[in-house]
Amino acid sequence: MGHYVPHTEAELAAMLGFLGLESLDDLYAHIPDAVRLAGGLDVAPGASESDVLARIDALGAANQPAAGGFVSFAGFGAYEHELPAAVRALTFRSEFVTSYTPYQAELSQGVLQALFEYQTMISSLFGLDVANASLYDGASAAVEGLNLAAAATRRKVAWVSAAVHPNVREVIRTLTAPRLELREAPIVDGVTRWPDDLGDAAAVLVAYPNVLGCLEDVADAARRAHDAGALLVAYADPVAAGLLRSVGSLGADVAVGEGQPFGTPLGFGGPYVGLFATRQAPYVRRWLPGRLVGETLDADERRAYVLTLSTREQHIRRADASSNVCTNQTLIAIAAAIHLAWLGSSGLRELAVRCARGARYAREQLVRIPGVEPLADTPTLYEFGLRTPVPAATVLERLAEEGYLGGVDLAPHYPELGNALLLAVTETRTKAEVDGFAAAFEKAVR
Amino acid sequence: MGHYVPHTEAELAAMLGFLGLESLDDLYAHIPDAVRLAGGLDVAPGASESDVLARIDALGAANQPAAGGFVSFAGFGAYEHELPAAVRALTFRSEFVTSYTPYQAELSQGVLQALFEYQTMISSLFGLDVANASLYDGASAAVEGLNLAAAATRRKVAWVSAAVHPNVREVIRTLTAPRLELREAPIVDGVTRWPDDLGDAAAVLVAYPNVLGCLEDVADAARRAHDAGALLVAYADPVAAGLLRSVGSLGADVAVGEGQPFGTPLGFGGPYVGLFATRQAPYVRRWLPGRLVGETLDADERRAYVLTLSTREQHIRRADASSNVCTNQTLIAIAAAIHLAWLGSSGLRELAVRCARGARYAREQLVRIPGVEPLADTPTLYEFGLRTPVPAATVLERLAEEGYLGGVDLAPHYPELGNALLLAVTETRTKAEVDGFAAAFEKAVR
Amino acid sequence: MSSVPELLTTPNAGRASSAAVIGRDREPVVFELSSPGRRGWSFRATGMPEWDAAELVADAHRNDAPPVLPEVSERDLVAHFTRLTSRNYSVDLGAYPLGSCTMKYNPKLCDVASSVPGLTGVHPAQPAEQTQGWLRLLAELEDVLCRVTGMTAATLQPAAGAQGELTGLLLMRAWHAAQGSVRTKVLIPDSAHGTNPASVTLAGYQTVEVPSDARGLVDLDALRELVDDEIAGLMLTNPNTLGLFETDIVEIARLVHDAGGLLYYDGANLNAILGEVRPGDMGFDIVHMNLHKTFAVPHGGGGPGAGPVAVAARLEEFLPGPRPALDAATNRYVWTTPPRSIGRIHGWHGNALALARAYSYILANGGDGLQRVAEAAVLNARYLKERLRDVFDFPYDEPCMHEFVGSAANVKKATGVKALDLAKRLIEEGFHPPTMYFPLIVDEALMVEPTETESPQTVEAMAQAFERVVAEARADGGAAAHAAPRTTPVSRVDEVLAAKQLRLRWTPE
Amino acid sequence: MSSVPELLTTPNAGRASSAAVIGRDREPVVFELSSPGRRGWSFRATGMPEWDAAELVADAHRNDAPPVLPEVSERDLVAHFTRLTSRNYSVDLGAYPLGSCTMKYNPKLCDVASSVPGLTGVHPAQPAEQTQGWLRLLAELEDVLCRVTGMTAATLQPAAGAQGELTGLLLMRAWHAAQGSVRTKVLIPDSAHGTNPASVTLAGYQTVEVPSDARGLVDLDALRELVDDEIAGLMLTNPNTLGLFETDIVEIARLVHDAGGLLYYDGANLNAILGEVRPGDMGFDIVHMNLHKTFAVPHGGGGPGAGPVAVAARLEEFLPGPRPALDAATNRYVWTTPPRSIGRIHGWHGNALALARAYSYILANGGDGLQRVAEAAVLNARYLKERLRDVFDFPYDEPCMHEFVGSAANVKKATGVKALDLAKRLIEEGFHPPTMYFPLIVDEALMVEPTETESPQTVEAMAQAFERVVAEARADGGAAAHAAPRTTPVSRVDEVLAAKQLRLRWTPE
Ligand SMILES: Cc1ncc(COP(=O)(O)O)c(C=O)c1O
């Protein structure tokens, strides 16, 4: 039996008495016997707090965490970053954690203002007008980006770069299957080779940097998209935004991405947060997916915040809504906003620079190793691919024995690349760690 | 350089300009050169948050913690208990953590009411009228208890049981040396043997249970004290209060104790919290040490709380104050109050029962081992002493190798007891752990 | 005295950061606290070569300056966001009887469980060999969710209920496709949640509304008319959004199944029936759960939640992959993808840390505890509804389950005071308002879900607060209610202005 | 309808638990939320034999019933204490310019540092071999505190400043005793903090007050008269409690030392001089520090803090033991007790986790950072004082250090508005008031310490708030100030009633 239901036996009896009932079972008397469960759930009885935590600790101990366990060079869309103590402490204030979607604005100014600030920061990162108040993850944000493009262009074809993260592409395939037609543009030397004719595309989806860490020519992709009457949807890395031109300035109409690097631990892949930004006109009023916070005034003319344009949303427009999203990832969005404010402009630049420095240094050390080559000649930022003389899986296994999570094996996703390993270096890696890693790597590829 | 000073260079210049100064150094211009420090502190430069935490983690890793590392049977005044998640989460709400002493009552109703509740719970535990809002630790509370008795009786002699924790007795010796005369009553078969004539004692100090875990006859000590015109000060275990008669009901005039078991981890001995309770009349108005919260009304006749009787305190009465305490252990007191409220009456009883069960079971297993005997024939609750065939230090060393913190060696404190080991069993120990321990113990005493 | 430096007083060059206790004051936007060049950040010393930006990124790709973000001290950051929290209500502050949302107490235990480093530090792309703890947790959670719902297999990937719905509908689609049958429509009661029809559209189906009957239940006659070989299935919430149990469920299931359709269970209201009734036993083929409702994952101001989908045996082969499975040969957990999987729904494995919360909640409650949860949830709602019998209209007056929907139409008619006004007035009484204007089939709807974690005394106090507020409206013609709320950090906000001016980001004044 | 069960409405049988957002409402005492038999606790399954109470404790010792404590659900517990926090101001909510208290921002980093399991889980009686990390931390902290103060050795045992004072005075006593000299008096300036004389009494000495001169500094002539061979020493705060640096410190030290006395440094104001001046270099023999002021240990609503005492070489042998020391032979840390130790001051090793906080704060700031801390603290105070030159009187007008004391006597004379009223009115402006009526030598004293972590903008905003409040008092004759505060959970509290009725614990009504 759990210990969170407050009712004492006397209170249960009093309430049942008030209702003229005799037992708790009577509450279900009107339900047909045929569907009632006899004998309760076949689930172990409740456990004490300590016993539950002991079980959880044991499960945690059965993992070898990338962060805190290995010295990790794994990226591939999920990154180990320093998590400032202040960011964690503020995010987990119980008013943020245990409130519902801010439908009652007067009771929810904290969450609303935090989301308004988040929207401002995300639109700033991407160089676009408006960001929504979060989506589930990068993958679902990409889907929503294509949906917006399809709705806005009244077209059905989406060109997706093969250098978009394979999981993201798979989610896109799953979720758009009933509605969109997908075409994939191949990778050549690390970047996307677009076809000359995009046909009547609704959208072109490019990643910046792409999954191999390479820097695509986003402006070119935007021109091609716009020439074809399509929208450019950019899957953009928000950390890279500290150093790279904003995808908005390069012509993207919609920017989507994964917000995990800000304020959220690796956490086995979730909860993360889907970033979504676009141009205000003509997209926001009708087609923007998800919740949106707007500034307004209260009855005393004080600045206040409220959810707005809900006419786009499922609870009003139902079958014709711009999206079905309801519960989103607010708390993770708030964490991202707090982390971004902790960094500030200079800190975001510093963060990106530090990642890039580490990656350049690591890359230089590793490509010196006989048989190890860069996967492509294209410039990268803080993630890069290597071709190894033995299968990447083997390299990773050997490195794991030395205490390194050496990256991610690309073979299951891009068999055409051969023995390919993807590595990311963030600000968390020291030169000494990279040197040790390079030495271990040299042995591991033999 | 740290990163907590917000001033930018431009702001420093603007402020200095306003003051007609040219450099930060000018702020110290009026200080004689003779005492100025040239060249700054000989302390390493500032480090990043991550680097600091890495250093702390390394220090933590250089310890072998009793809780989480060993299976521990160490007590001796500091106990491993289950720490409910809710208690930790609430205690560390930043409004509690980062506020000052509630001098401005209107801004401090949270802390004040929490302390009022704490006072109510502690007086309830001890069966006395009034508890103060915390003292530093059990040891300093004991000192304050003797001070109160000396002030109230205008006498100078204090009888202290040798079965009071040796560290507490040492603190008493240190802190009362200039003012009181201490006499020690010896231990016979686990309990205090009081002299027939207590002389013109101000106070009699007895522990319940005492440091060896044995149950003293507190009522007898109270009678003796009162017969001699002295006060009985009881150093009482607050967990044991779940099962034992309250020291107030047994005749104690002052109860003191260590509140660590409620809401506070072992933490290498601090911060803990000194418990202090007494009878309202005649002791509170003049002699009670430390802060006190009282109920009152606000200007709109609403119930409110405020620090009261501050005329006893150092900031008003200065050299004639009832104590010099200023900063106390409020946050730890609040943690204790939250934990006690989480337990409630039934939970406190259950906690005490579980500790006692574990101790009885462990004791039974251990005294079966050849050569191992109880230290005394007196009843104990959840802590007990054993005489071992080899020195306790040796036993402990051997047990440590098997992953057990086997208790505390009494030899340095009570050489007269021979090879003596003190063990505590709390609700955190399972039967399986005790069984494993008994097996290891059997080997360790060979 | 010199004059005050401009730098210290210009707006947008670092506002002061302090607040009246629980300020009724306006809180600056964090950008307004910004002062150029101020910083609170620090990074670990790495010893890396200090290449500068130009050495790291070619001009063509490098920005001229980083994006504009606030430049604040950590101190001001902490004060700002702490003050924001002081402007927000939450379950941890008090009762939150928001119908359909199951705003129960979120045990602190689960916060701890979901933040152990052995769980939080794991990279989602690590090989299964390195993540056995996680795989086991997920596999066990799948198993127990199936036991609770009476289903065979589950996917934990969906990030929320709506994504669960879409997943379920895609499973439906895949199943029909596998049968070689082309279906175009999905039936949904008119009382359904908006995500249901929105998900139907995304799944490429058309929504067909099933009317409710006078009881507030699915109109069986209408249903009989609507089922045909074009329907892919029926989505149903049971208890439905009126808080009423669809007592004809066996017949409903028969009708849908006979027409070759599948039955989808919207699990938003699962809290009412834990251990009492299982969707699988009612004939449902696909079930989504909102772990952020039933299983105490905190709502986080709107998310993250988790919306696992459990299915009957015949649908297992279509589930999204990869799924955790115990390899009998090696006794190790591995990832497997079902043979005819519809594909991934989530970039990784779902909202994993939220799943860990739900897992720990289930362990703490156990099978017996979950049943007690449901019973107490229903008892609280039933009690509160009876207490309010004279206060509101109950157009659908069957015995309620864990929530009920009252109508303030009577109050509005008598006084002009709307459900919205009563809700705002209730705030001043210390309670979060119920859900308003949903479901759509009830006029001036107030949908009340006390949840099981509120004490009987709190439920009674809620009843008295409703009574007071309505009595007051009848007495003062709504003066107090229209002016409410007056105890909150801001008074009634202007939603129309927000939509009109559409300020969606902060800009310097 | 049956009537409402009494159980749900009787007071003291479980009140309702909910609250208006940031309730202005009275919050029930937790005992009032109690309902007999309700429980939220759980304990691990141990498999122990289930002996009952009577089998465990003899009748003579066993109570009939456990002590009365509240019986509440975890949910109500959480709501109650969360609401209590919403009724409390804190540094994390805004500026807290409470003079003498150094209410600076407490970095969140230090919260994390002091809660790593490798530190929190250690039992204080574990052998040194098992606690090398802790011993090293303490030894390094002792070392760095000595470097900051210019002393030779330290004890970390004292739990707060006042306990540090008593420790220091006992050291003084022990030193004199070792010299064979009997001393009876300790000199203390009239501006000193109340703990100073109170500690003197506890150390068995008599307090002799040294007057301040017109500058607000130690009156050198008076001091010359007072020093004789009965004085054990002089306790001094420098900067003193007026925020002024005792510029005659060299001469003061000479006078005291020449008379055979020792010089004690009350380190409450150390924040002003970090890296600029060291007590040791000024001639002090004994120094206590308030780590909860200077080194950012949060005040916790009144504690815990830590009050280490550092001493000159000649006093080292008297320090409390045990102390951590590196054994050169084994390169391991061991506990040592100085040969002529005065004995333990603390039950264990001091407020260890608070010490870990200070340690991490010092590491983060470093020597350079600590100096910047002092400079910014002084700059903020100096700026604010100059800004308020026309608002308050400054009876002691030397250049201030990290704090300053203004007098509202001018305001009181003109308007009848006291410092207390201004302080309460300032609350409404969003700031915690300064320290009032201390030091005693200033009439209507307001002691203001902005600290270094407040931004220049916040300091300027404080200046404007003071200006407004005083201007308003002059305009309205104090109407607003007397009625203040009106924005807080309770309005002005009645201190007299509290002392009269003396309700010090909750009792059922
Ligand atoms: C009945 C019902 N169905 C579906 C949903 C959607 O769930 P989610 O918000 O998790 O996407 C909700 C959420 O409020 C609901 O109440």
Ligand SMILES: Cc1ncc(COP(=O)(O)O)c(C=O)c1O
């Ligand atoms: C000048 C001065 N001395 C001594 C103390 C006493 O320190 P503590 O409160 O740490 O005991 C204080 C505390 O406010 C103080 O301001």
